Amino acid sequence: MDNALMIGLSRQLTLRREMEITANNIANANTPGFHVETLLMRSQNADTARAQDGPQQLQYVDAWGVGRDFREGPLDFTGRPLDVALEGDGFFQIEGADGEALYTRDGRFRLDSEGRLSSADGAPVLDDLGAPILIEAALGEVMITEDGALVQNNAEIARLGVYRFDDLALLEKSGNGRYAAGEAQADIAADATVRQGYVETSNVQPILELTRMIETMRAYESVSRFLSQGEEANRKAIERLGRA
Structure with missing residues (x-):
């Protein structure tokens, strides 16, 4: 040729x-x-x-x-109590279809029919121990603090799993704005700030x-x-x- x-x-x-x-x-x-x-x-x-x-x-x-x-996208105020956004490095942890942990910046959360905190498409949101977060709606409104604690009736009921990675290039795209850790090491994102009532928009x-x-x-x-x-x-x- x-x-x-x-x-x-x-x-x-x-x-x-x-x-x-x-x-x-x-x-x-x-x-x-x-x-x-x-x-x-x-x-x-x-x-x-x-x-x-x-x-x-x-x-x-x-x-x-x-x-x-x-880089972080602009934060959009929604006022919905289960919407959360992150300021700084970090990802929320959710459970994938095969049970594996996935990571996302999309914090449009809601309660499913079983009282679990879930993503917009129904995937369970995981706490800092890797377990699903259960919320009893009858106990009243949930407050989410800047360090990710879920507080109901002045008592902490769970804490959002927020993780960071030293090498973001190792993350593997899995669709729907989510990433699998792959060979990357996930650590607790201690410096990330959680904003209740906000959603991070696209950058x-x-x-x-x-x-x-x-x-x-x-x-x-x-x-x-x-x-x-x-x-x-x-x-x-x-x-x-x-x-x-």
Whole structure:
């Protein structure tokens, strides 16, 4: 395959993946606790097509991962007593479908039919000991302190499990704004502050993402023109050789 065509196709593949990530960021601009993502790229050496002269290696573009910006998003006041947000580093711990611990910044909690504190889609919220949190609604309103204690009738009934990680790059995305710890070590986030009645919104900046989308589209079109020009040049060269 022609070297220029190989380089152009590698670039188009990364641009397509970049467009998918940007579109996903825009789609989640209003998703609580969502963290903006960026495609990580690097140059990669590869042998050229066989030739008698010219360079022996070329530089291709390779997409090797996705980076996430874990900076805190703006806090939105809701006034709902079971909505909570975190200021500072940390994640709430919830129980996944397979019983594994998952971590999220989405604090839109509620009570399920069994009196368990649950996420918006019904996953149990875990306390600082890794157990589900049970609340008896008949005992009155629940107050949540800045250190994550749930207080009812002036008595602490549970404490939210809030954890931090030294290496956020080791977290594994599991969908719905949640992460599995993977090889990362979870520690109690002693410095995190819990805000009752607030929800952390997405840290996506839509204008920046729309601008990035336009730039990606223009880059893709530019590479397409480059490939078309290369194909046309090859066609003319073959025609000249055929007439020779």
